[in-house]
Amino acid sequence: MSLVPGPGWPGPGAQASPPPTSGAPKRRLPGRLRPRARPRYKGPSFNRIVPNILTLLGLSSGLTGLRFALDGHFGPAAVAIVVAGAIDGLDGRIARLLKGVSRFGAEFDSLSDFFCFGVAPAFIVYLWSLQRLGGVGFIPCLMFAVCMALRLARFNAALEGAPRPAYAYNFFTGVPAPAGAGLALLPLFLGLEGQTQHIAWLVTLARSPLFTAPVLAGTALLCVSTLPIWSFKNFKIPADYVLPMLLGVGLFFAVLVADPWGALAAGGLIYLGMLPFSLRSFRRLRRAAEE
Numbered sequence: 001m002s003l004v005p006g007p008g009w010p011g012p013g014a015q016a017s018p019p020p021t022s023g024a025p026k027r028r029l030p031g032r033l034r035p036r037a038r039p040r041y042k043g044p045s046f047n048r049i050v051p052n053i054l055t056l057l058g059l060s061s062g063l064t065g066l067r068f069a070l071d072g073h074f075g076p077a078a079v080a081i082v083v084a085g086a087i088d089g090l091d092g093r094i095a096r097l098l099k100g101v102s103r104f105g106a107e108f109d110s111l112s113d114f115f116c117f118g119v120a121p122a123f124i125v126y127l128w129s130l131q132r133l134g135g136v137g138f139i140p141c142l143m144f145a146v147c148m149a150l151r152l153a154r155f156n157a158a159l160e161g162a163p164r165p166a167y168a169y170n171f172f173t174g175v176p177a178p179a180g181a182g183l184a185l186l187p188l189f190l191g192l193e194g195q196t197q198h199i200a201w202l203v204t205l206a207r208s209p210l211f212t213a214p215v216l217a218g219t220a221l222l223c224v225s226t227l228p229i230w231s232f233k234n235f236k237i238p239a240d241y242v243l244p245m246l247l248g249v250g251l252f253f254a255v256l257v258a259d260p261w262g263a264l265a266a267g268g269l270i271y272l273g274m275l276p277f278s279l280r281s282f283r284r285l286r287r288a289a290e291e
Contacts, residue, residue, distance in 0.1 A: 048102065051095035055109050058087035062116030069124040077124050078188055082264070084116040085178035106159075110152050117181035118148030122216065128188050129212040137209060140216040144184060147220035148177060154224075167285035170235060171228040171278070175219070179229075179271060183219040186268045187212040193261035227275065228282035 065080030091109060095101045122141035130137030151174055191206030205211055237245060256263040
């Protein structure tokens with residue numbers, strides 16, 4: 001038998017080629033060593049949900065305020081409405097900052113505003129003062145809630161309407177909802193201040209239906225009015241007034257901590273005193289634009 005290598009044999013010093021593995025099954029790693037496939041979820045990012053979470057917290061604060069009022073705890077009820085107003089001032093700005101503006105968020109915010117600043121303050125004032133009048137005392141509360149609903153509906157419709165003049169972008173049409181709630185609770189702030197400082201005549205005045213009913217009805221009319229109100233969104237402050245403004249804000253915060261009811265009542269009165277100046281500013285800007 002010949003041992004001479006044929007044409008298919010490797011020469012001397014050559015290495016044998018590995019057997020073909022094209023058809024051989026691959027060896028699978030144990031389950032602990034195999035990399036897990038990362039699941040991919042479909043849905044909005046967390047940044048787009050944060051504004052809705054804030055709106056939900058504001059709505060919960062308004063509901064909590066109404067519950068405190070039903071239990072006769074008017075101080076915590078007022079604090080809950082103030083917290084809801086602070087959250088309402090943040091959720092829209094945070095939505096624009098995080099690029100989380102959505103149609104759902106706008107509708108949810110509007111419904112939350114109606115309850116927190118239209119329904120809850122009216123019922124708190126009713127339980128605070130107007131309940132003793134029975135059905136007659138409920139009329140200003142109903143009027144306030146209806147006017148607040150109309151004010152919010154007009155605001156939502158204006159967002160999809162024709163663009164406003166450039167000079168009108170710094171103004172609200174009518175008193176905004178959070179400010180309207182603060183003005184409606186002005187008798188409550190005064191009454192709590194009177195209880196804290198032991199001023200009997202102030203408590204008597206603040207709980208009198210002859211005082212609370214006109215305040216509630218007047219605030220309702222201011223909300224649905226066409227009065228231009230400074231929005232302070234693009235409000236520019238002269239450089240010389242920046243430092244005094246910061247000092248004033250710090251002073252107001254100190255007073256708010258030391259005497260919260262007096263500070264909130266003073267803030268409401270200052271806001272009312274600001275309305276004529278806001279109207280004068282709007283007319284001056286409109287006149288300049290027409291000329």
